[in-house]
Amino acid sequence: MDASDRQALIAALDWQCAMGADEALLDAPQDRTLAAPPPRRAPATPALLAPALLAPAPGAAASLAAGAATLEALRAALEGFDGSPLRETATRMVFSDGVPGAPVMVVGEAPGADEDRQGKPFVGVSGQLLDRMFASIGLSRAEQLYLANVLPWRPPGNRTPGDAEVALFLPFLRRHVALARPRVLVLAGNVPAKALLGTREGITRLRGKWTQVETDDGQVIPVLPVFHPAYLLRNPLAKREAWADLLSLKRRLKDGGIVAT
Incomplete structure (x- = not known):
């Protein structure tokens, strides 16, 4: 085959690729069912269980939670709860920090790497920002704050908690x-x-708008949604709205005689 023939074949192949041809065909159709080898079975290997299969029986979490009469009992219930695979990848459970019974409770999303190592919420860079934010209106986790998260165990890679986990x-x-x-x-x-x-x-849409929640035992608690400090680190321009929310919290605490700020 000379160079001109080779160039002609290459040009023909390029044209077929441009037309969408993506596999080689024989001149005549081939019956691949003849003398076909028997199908091979894949070796039996244990399949990874999906989170839904690892979930406890319906109501198990609710029953354990309802049975806790104190914060320590609730901590123990969470420590013993084996209904989530997150506990297998986390270093330790993160329950709370601050003062139990404090007038202001702050709830975050889930532990990060620093929280996972120390076993306390809001201790990383975003936690340090949170401390400075509340200090600006006279609140500290040593006296007026109690901190917790939705999830007690760190999701792998600090990913956002899924709806099923929440x-x-x-x-x-x-x-x-x-x-x-x-x-x-x-x-x-x-x-x-x-x-x-x-x-x-x-x-x-929710931040800065006061609302309320009613707990299972009938308490009605005022609620203020705010930006997470990690969001403020990524979006410094949002700190203006965050400051307005802090001032709103300060007024609410002062007007209600809750904290003398």
């Missing part, structure tokens, strides 16, 4: 709020706001 741990979170008995509840970010308020609206 639903699974919601009974524990609601019981946590009821036992902590805060005077005001601050929901930091999309996940806690949507979970406790039962809405699909995003935090940009």
